[in-house]
Amino acid sequence: MFAAENGLKGDPRLEAISAAIRVVPNFPKKGIMFQDITTLLLDHKAFKHTIDIFVDRYKDMQISVVAGVEARGFMFGPSIALAIGAKFVPLRKPGKLPGKVISESYELEYGHDRLEMHVDAVKPLERVIIIDDLVATGGTLSAAISLMESQGAEVVECACVIGLPEVKGQHKLKGKPLYVLVEPSGLDEFC
Helix, strand or coil: CEHHHCCCCCCHHHHHHHHHCEEEECCCCCCCEEEECHHHHHCHHHHHHHHHHHHHHHCCCCCCEEEEECCCHHHHHHHHHHHHCCEEEEEECCCCCCCCEEEEEEEECCEEEEEEEECCCCCCCCEEEEEEEEECCCHHHHHHHHHHHHCCCEEEEEEEEEECCCCCCHHHHCCCCEEEEECCCCHHHHC
């Protein structure tokens, strides 16, 4: 579900967020229109709008865990977690966490990867939201859901700053709701 379809239609914050995201053609490979959120982070007002919208959505949902997908989910997740009184759990690329980990493999739009988390990062029945910057195929979020559920946690929702109008991998999200702030920019220019 897009934020504009959930009571935020015409909200100038969404326009500011969208305008702050730079589009880089043919990165990391030809045919990809990379949505670069580093420019969003440079715009403190747009960045604050992003966090505020997520916080407003989740503050009354009794969320105990905000899980952020490496690396760009780390830029949004901790701020959201602090604001709603939840812990932050990093979902890392292979070999980045010390101690015992569990992992889940997934396919990207342009390759394969794996996510890991500490086995004791979440407890059974904890309520979780998973945050990332962008959803395209749903593979990364699906792996994150599997990690959380393997530990008995309840994934309440997945949240992304950017999402395709028709997420190709919505079925991969195991029936979990998806909340997206804005659609990608620059797709019309490339087609």
